[in-house]
Each structure stands twice: as C-alpha cells, then as structure tokens.
Amino acid sequence: MVIDGMADRPIKELGYKTPLEAAITPKMDKMAEKGICGIMDPIKPGIRPGSDTSHISILGYDPYEVYTGRGPFEAAGVGVDVLPGDIAFRCNFSTVNNEGIITDRRAGRIRAGTDELAEYINGIKLDEDVQVIFKESTGHRAVLVLRGEGLSDQISDADPKHDGNAPKIVVALDGSEEANKTAEIVNKIVKKSYELLKNHPLNLKRINSGKPPANIIIPRGAGAVPKVQPFGKKYGLKPVCIAETGLIKGIAKIAGMELVDIEGATGGIDTNLENIKKGILETASKDFDFILINVDGADEAGHDGQMDEKVKFIEKVDTVIGEIMELEDVYFILTADHSTPISTMDHTGDPVPIVILGPEIRIDDVKYFNERSVAKGGLCRIRGNNIMDILMDLMNLSIKFGA
Amino acid sequence: MVIDGMADRPIKELGYKTPLEAAITPKMDKMAEKGICGIMDPIKPGIRPGSDTSHISILGYDPYEVYTGRGPFEAAGVGVDVLPGDIAFRCNFSTVNNEGIITDRRAGRIRAGTDELAEYINGIKLDEDVQVIFKESTGHRAVLVLRGEGLSDQISDADPKHDGNAPKIVVALDGSEEANKTAEIVNKIVKKSYELLKNHPLNLKRINSGKPPANIIIPRGAGAVPKVQPFGKKYGLKPVCIAETGLIKGIAKIAGMELVDIEGATGGIDTNLENIKKGILETASKDFDFILINVDGADEAGHDGQMDEKVKFIEKVDTVIGEIMELEDVYFILTADHSTPISTMDHTGDPVPIVILGPEIRIDDVKYFNERSVAKGGLCRIRGNNIMDILMDLMNLSIKFGA
Numbered sequence: 065m066v067i068d069g070m071a072d073r074p075i076k077e078l079g080y081k082t083p084l085e086a087a088i089t090p091k092m093d094k095m096a097e098k099g100i101c102g103i104m105d106p107i108k109p110g111i112r113p114g115s116d117t118s119h120i121s122i123l124g125y126d127p128y129e130v131y132t133g134r135g136p137f138e139a140a141g142v143g144v145d146v147l148p149g150d151i152a153f154r155c156n157f158s159t160v161n162n163e164g165i166i167t168d169r170r171a172g173r174i175r176a177g178t179d180e181l182a183e184y185i186n187g188i189k190l191d192e193d194v195q196v197i198f199k200e201s202t203g204h205r206a207v208l209v210l211r212g213e214g215l216s217d218q219i220s221d222a223d224p225k226h227d228g229n230a231p232k233i234v235v236a237l238d239g240s241e242e243a244n245k246t247a248e249i250v251n252k253i254v255k256k257s258y259e260l261l262k263n264h265p266l267n268l269k270r271i272n273s274g275k276p277p278a279n280i281i282i283p284r285g286a287g288a289v290p291k292v293q294p295f296g297k298k299y300g301l302k303p304v305c306i307a308e309t310g311l312i313k314g315i316a317k318i319a320g321m322e323l324v325d326i327e328g329a330t331g332g333i334d335t336n337l338e339n340i341k342k343g344i345l346e347t348a349s350k351d352f353d354f355i356l357i358n359v360d361g362a363d364e365a366g367h368d369g370q371m372d373e374k375v376k377f378i379e380k381v382d383t384v385i386g387e388i389m390e391l392e393d394v395y396f397i398l399t400a401d402h403s404t405p406i407s408t409m410d411h412t413g414d415p416v417p418i419v420i421l422g423p424e425i426r427i428d429d430v431k432y433f434n435e436r437s438v439a440k441g442g443l444c445r446i447r448g449n450n451i452m453d454i455l456m457d458l459m460n461l462s463i464k465f466g467a
Numbered sequence: 468m469v470i471d472g473m474a475d476r477p478i479k480e481l482g483y484k485t486p487l488e489a490a491i492t493p494k495m496d497k498m499a500e501k502g503i504c505g506i507m508d509p510i511k512p513g514i515r516p517g518s519d520t521s522h523i524s525i526l527g528y529d530p531y532e533v534y535t536g537r538g539p540f541e542a543a544g545v546g547v548d549v550l551p552g553d554i555a556f557r558c559n560f561s562t563v564n565n566e567g568i569i570t571d572r573r574a575g576r577i578r579a580g581t582d583e584l585a586e587y588i589n590g591i592k593l594d595e596d597v598q599v600i601f602k603e604s605t606g607h608r609a610v611l612v613l614r615g616e617g618l619s620d621q622i623s624d625a626d627p628k629h630d631g632n633a634p635k636i637v638v639a640l641d642g643s644e645e646a647n648k649t650a651e652i653v654n655k656i657v658k659k660s661y662e663l664l665k666n667h668p669l670n671l672k673r674i675n676s677g678k679p680p681a682n683i684i685i686p687r688g689a690g691a692v693p694k695v696q697p698f699g700k701k702y703g704l705k706p707v708c709i710a711e712t713g714l715i716k717g718i719a720k721i722a723g724m725e726l727v728d729i730e731g732a733t734g735g736i737d738t739n740l741e742n743i744k745k746g747i748l749e750t751a752s753k754d755f756d757f758i759l760i761n762v763d764g765a766d767e768a769g770h771d772g773q774m775d776e777k778v779k780f781i782e783k784v785d786t787v788i789g790e791i792m793e794l795e796d797v798y799f800i801l802t803a804d805h806s807t808p809i810s811t812m813d814h815t816g817d818p819v820p821i822v823i824l825g826p827e828i829r830i831d832d833v834k835y836f837n838e839r840s841v842a843k844g845g846l847c848r849i850r851g852n853n854i855m856d857i858l859m860d861l862m863n864l865s866i867k868f869g870a
Contacts, residue, residue, distance in 0.1 A: 103845075445847035
C-alpha cells in the first residue's frame with residue numbers, strides 16, 4: 065500500500081514535525097509496533113522520483129531501463145490496450161483560430177464531450193501500415209497511440225507550450241528514417257484533427273455559446289511503450305491493482321496486472337477511502353496473490369502546499385489501515401513512493417518510511433510510523449527495488465541462488 | 468568538510484574508544500545534535516579507499532571509471548595544467564653513479580633547488596609530436612607529463628624500488644604501438660635527464676659539500692589524465708576547494724574547481740587551522756555554491772601511529788567547527804574520507820561518520836559525533852557517491868526523474 069507523496073520534511077508550523085509525525089495515526093503506529101521498519105530510497109539516495117519511476121522500481125523493474133516517459137503509462141491508464149513498441153503521446157484538445165494560431169491550449173478547459181470528439185480521430189487512416197488510436201482522458205487531456213512497424217519516439221513535440229503560436233512542426237530528433245516517418249504522421253494527425261473537429265456538432269454548439277471550440281489536438285512527449293516482463297510471470301504471483309490515477313493504473317496495466325475500479329476514488333483528498341477499504345478487503349478475499357494499492361490524496365495536498373489537509377488526509381488513511389492489518393496470512397507493506405514536502409510542493413529525494421507486517425517478521429522495537437522513528441528499525445535503509453525480493457523471500461517463494 | 472583519515476578502530480590504550488570517541492569535541496557533538504547522522508562507506512562496505520578514490524566518489528564520480536592512478540592528480544596538484552589524455556607520472560630525483568647504478572633513490576632527500584633542476588628537464592624535445600612537461604613537487608618528488616597523440620599509460624616503471632640497481636628499462640605492458648612509443652620516450656627522458664643534470668651547478672655544489680647529487684629522474688605510475696565532466700557543469704554549482712595536499716588539490720583541479728591557498732596549511736598536525744578557518748569563512752562569503760574542504764593532519768597522525776597526536780588534532784579541528792556551523796543558509800557536511808587506524812597505520816575500509824546540518828533536515832536524536840553513535844542516526848548507512856545526490860536534493864536543485 066503506497067500512500068502517494070506521504071513523506072515530508074520537518075515543518076516549523078508543526079513544531080518541526082512532519083505531517084506524518086503530526087498526524088494522529090494509531091493504526092499505522094500499531095503496524096510499526098508489530099512489524100519491521102526502515103527507511104527506503106525509492107530509486108537511490110537523493111534521487112527525486114516521479115510516482116511512475118518509483119512504482120516501477122517498487123515493482124522490481126529498473127526505471128532507468130523501462131521508463132520512456134509518461135505517455136505510455138497515461139495511455140494504458142485511460143484504457144488503451146498498449147503493446148510494446150507502440151508510440152504513445154499525451155495530447156491536449158486545443159483551440160486554433162482561422163489563421164492556425166492556438167488561442168487556448170486547453171480549449172477553455174473543456175470537461176464534457178471529449179469522448180465524442182475522440183471518436184472522430186480514433187482510427188483515422190493516414191498511413192497504410194500505421195494504426196491511429198486516440199482516446200480522451202480527463203478534462204482537456206487525451207492520449208494518442210501509433211501502432212505499426214518502423215516507428216520511433218525520437219521526435220519533437222507539436223505543443224508550442226504557450227498560446228499565440230501555431231502548432232509546432234514535429235521533426236525527427238535523431239535523423240532516423242523511423243523518426244522521420246513518425247514525425248510526418250503526427251504532423252498529418254494535427255492537421256487532420258482540425259479538419260475533422262472544426263465543424264463537429266459539439267464545437268459548433270460551443271462556439272454558439274461563446275466557448276472556445278476543442279478543434280485541434282496537440283501531441284507531446286512521445287514515448288515507446290516498453291517491453292516489460294509481466295509481473296505475474298516475473299514473480300509467479302497473480303497480481304491486481306487498486307489505484308486512483310491513470311498514471312498508476314497505466315503502470316499496473318503495462319505490468320500485466322488486473323485493475324479494480326473503486327467508486328468515488330477521485331485521487332484527491334476528497335476520495336472515498338471507505339470504498340477503497342471495502343475494495344481492498346473484497347479483492348483480498350479473491351484469488352489474487354498480490355495487491356498493489358495507491359492512494360493519492362497526500363501527494364495532491366503536498367503539491368498544493370496544503371499542510372493541514374495533508375495531516376488530515378493521513379489521519380483519514382489511518383482509519384482504514386486497521387481492518388487491512390487484520391487480514392490473516394498476508395504480508396502487508398505500508399510505504400510511500402516519495403516525499404512531497406509542503407515546503408517544496410513537489411517530489412523530493414528524501415527517503416520514505418516503510419513497514420512490513422506479516423508472519424515470521426523480525427519485529428523491531430520501533431513504535432511509531434513516521435519518517436524519523438522508522439530509521440531505527442530492523443530494515444535500516446533499503447531501496448524500492450529491494451521490496452519484491454524481500455517480500456518473495458518472506459513468502460518463501462524465491463529461488464535460492466547457489467547451493 | 469573532509470577530515471582526512473579521522474575515523475579509526477577502538478584502541479585498548481583509550482579504553483577501547485576510537486580517537487574520535489576519546490577526543491573532547493563539543494562542536495562536532497553539537498553538529499550531531501542539530502543534524503542528521505549516519506555512517507558512510509566512501510566507496511563500498513569494506514573497500515579500502517585512497518584519499519583520491521574516496522574524494523572522487525564523494526564528489527559524485529565513479530572511481531572505478533575515473534581513477535587511472537595517482538600521477539594525474541599529483542601533476543594537477545602541483546600546478547601542471549593537465550589535459551585529458553595526457554600521460555602523467557610521479558617521479559623521484561635520484562642519484563646514480565658513473566656505472567649507472569642508483570645509489571640513492573631520494574637523492575639525499577633533497578629539499579631545495581629542485582625547481583632549478585626541473586627547468587633543465589621541462590620542455591625538452593625528444594619526439595616531434597610529444598610535449599614534455601616536468602615540474603618539481605615537495606622534497607625529492609616531481610611530476611612528469613607527456614602530451615601528444617598516440618600515447619598510452621600501459622607501460623612499466625623506471626623505478627627499480629631499491630637502491631643498488633640501474634633504472635629499469637620501461638616496456639609496453641600491452642604490446643600496443645602507443646605503449647611502445649611512450650615507453651621509448653620515457654627511456655629517453657631518463658637517459659637524457661642524467662646528461663642534463665649531472666653537471667648542473669646545483670649538483671656540482673652538492674657533490675662538493677658531500678651530498679648525493681640529484682642527477683637523474685626516475686618516473687613511475689604512468690596514468691592517463693581522465694576525461695572528467697567539470698563539477699560545476701555536472702551540478703550547476705560554482706565550486707571551490709580548500710585543501711592542503713597536492714593530491715586533493717589535483718582532484719579538485721581536474722574536476723574544474725577553483726583552489727584557495729591557505730598560508731601555513733602544511734597538511735600535517737602542525738597546520739594552521741586558524742588560517743584554514745578564516746579561509747573557509749572568507750570563501751563562504753564569496754560567490755561560490757560549493758566548498759570542498761580537506762584537512763589532512765589526522766591522516767598523517769594515523770599513518771605515523773601517533774595516537775595522542777591524532778586525538779589532539781581532532782580536538783583542534785573541533786575548535787574551528789563552531790563558526791562554520793553558524794553560517795546561514797548553508798548545508799554543512801562533516802565527514803572523513805576513510806579510516807586511518809593507529810593500529811594499522813594505513814587506510815582501512817571501515818565506514819566513516821557523517822553528519823549533515825542545514826535547513827529542513829530530518830534531525831535525529833544522535834548527540835555525539837563519532838564512529839559508533841552516528842550509526843544510529845537518520846541517514847543509516849550511505850555511500851560516498853550518495854552525498855552529492857542527497858545534497859542537491861536538499862538544496863532543491865535536482866531534476867525529477869519521472870512524473
């Protein structure tokens with residue numbers, strides 16, 4: 065169970081405690097008391113992880129090898145069945161005027177109807193051999209996936225980053241034939257999207273009511289979908305993921321995990337933790353060997369610099385821990401994927417606390433679950449990519465190296 | 468701030484305390500109390516570091532990749548502007564008799580006038596394409612640098628290691644054309660140095676007063692100057708180094724750091740720590756982002772097996788820590804580059820204590836700065852090459868890996 069961005073630095077307003085230290089968390093503390101604790105560097109000491117690279121590492125993959133950018137995971141997360149080698153992009157629905165100038169990169173932060181717009185783009189034929197997959201995401205966001213032989217992610221962005229510019233002509237970054245071909249297709253898609261969307265009924269309606277039309281799509285951040293050994297095969301465990309955000313769902317999906325959708329899981333501090341708890345307990349009762357859980361609210365509060373909300377959210381998470389702790393014959397690991405300090409409002413490379421609960425654990429004498437007290441625990445300082453090896457070993461499922 | 472060789476092993480005569488544990492160090496203890504502590508393996512657990520390889524690691528470079536021997540760093544440290552690819556040697560001024568037999572490898576431990584002798588060697592032309600740079604170091608020591616195309620450091624030493632032998636004929640170790648060419652040049656230099664130095668006025672004077680003449684130079688330890696990304700570029704910090712010994716100065720110089728010379732900094736236990744402190748405070752007030760400080764006396768005492776002197780020197784260092792601690796908006800890291808135990812009189816691979824002081828640190832409850840108490844600190848056990856990543860992250864200057 066990864067409490068996204070939960071770890072922090074000492075804050076003056078909290079009497080130089082961290083939010084996790086300030087929060088009243090009797091269940092987490094009980095976990096610390098009954099488990100083995102330590103600090104963990106999700107990637108390496110001092111390295112600032114993304115949520116994606118950290119989860120990749122925690123699941124036992126090497127992010128320096130697997131991570132090709134956010135595009136592939138976002139695409140998988142919104143439900144595109146990506147395949148290794150697919151080139152995936154994050155996109156915006158934007159507004160261009162008659163002169164081809166982008167007047168609003170987010171198309172008035174359009175919230176509804178992008179599924180209808182996406183249908184006009186999805187499946188268009190621009191090249192005999194290349195399949196174009198396009199799907200809406202949240203708000204003005206969408207994903208584009210190109211599938212076919214001879215493609216490359218070594219291309220530039222169409223996104224000019226600021227309003228008042230035309231979409232950028234996408235070019236090959238490495239001069240290769242594959243990149244040239246891919247760039248050409250993306251340029252065609254941008255152009256074609258305007259032709260297809262400008263007179264879309266939804267856009268005509270938006271124009272009529274004075275809203276900027278979502279009449280072009282602007283791709284960025286090309287990334288090739290990595291070839292990843294399915295988690296289930298890598299460890300011989302049947303895995304499932306309970307997550308809130310597309311990014312984490314996408315990682316789970318690319319790792320071949322099943323996904324459980326939770327009603328009311330918003331990824332914010334307002335998420336329905338009661339439903340998440342029910343989902344966890346129900347999933348645990350089924351035929352799975354491994355559940356990856358990610359709860360995102362603490363990270364959101366950290367990014368927004370909301371100290372009190374972060375403390376409160378951690379306390380809210382604590383209330384759902386108790387019943388999960390009581391699951392029998394289960395190893396339960398509680399940790400974070402990185403620190404998102406209130407002071408920096410972004411991820412930092414500070415280590416995160418970790419506790420492992422379960423049969424035959426070498427219980428240490430740590431009594432409180434927070435960044436500092438766990439540093440005296442029996443795990444000392446480990447890395448994210450140690451977790452699966454440790455877990456497999458505790459479960460007596462790993463193969464002996466040697467005689 | 469690296470206190471060279473400060474760490475040690477428990478000593479019976481000190482009631483099984485280490486010199487750092489026995490020393491009265493209120494300022495260092497204050498640092499421990501206000502900072503986050505841990506133990507550090509400069510390279511890897513149990514690996515015995517040199518001062519050079521340890522500093523290379525601490526500065527964030529991989530010594531297994533960068534380190535080609537001591538020659539390049541010594542040469543840079545005595546002020547030769549070495550370039551990547553240069554072949555650098557450590558040399559002795561020695562004494563040979565008329566039969567070409569070395570009668571004194573250290574030329575009577577000559578102390579003065581080697582600069583005049585060096586002038587006779589520096590710049591000699593033996594090969595059209597190869598520049599010969601030669602410079603005196605301390606005592607009977609000197610450095611030789613060969614610059615040109617098609618050279619190699621895969622050659623043997625001219626130094627026969629013991630008096631009573633002729634200089635060894637230098638040969639290629641790998642049979643390559645480059646090594647053959649380099650060996651030939653070095654053999655010519657050894658021969659030519661005798662011709663140039665035997666009748667040098669200084670040597671005639673030495674002979675007259677019954678001293679062995681410094682009439683030949685004997686190179687050893689060929690090493691190619693490594694190509695190192697400048698520290699300032701690697702981290703985006705403007706760096707400067709305050710060090711006493713040529714070796715550390717050379718590392719700093721090859722890493723592209725500025726050097727600050729301190730009057731009275733001898734590198735021994737008699738060094739002028741007051742001047743070093745002033746130099747640090749003055750440098751800190753200037754336009755630098757990073758100061759590497761190395762103080763060498765504790766290492767010297769360790770190599771000489773002088774227990775009481777080591778304890779006293781550590782106490783002397785302690786008195787200069789206080790003012791440095793009070794610098795504002797500064798991360799101050801105190802550590803050692805290796806242990807130099809009194810018992811072994813050489814470097815060992817025991818981990819060294821480390822403390823980090825500065826804003827937003829997760830202060831732990833360690834109260835004393837010594838090898839054993841810091842092991843319970845919040846850093847747990849890190850490696851030398853984690854330091855820069857941790858520091859960059861604390862300063863919020865590192866780039867996030869992922870999203």
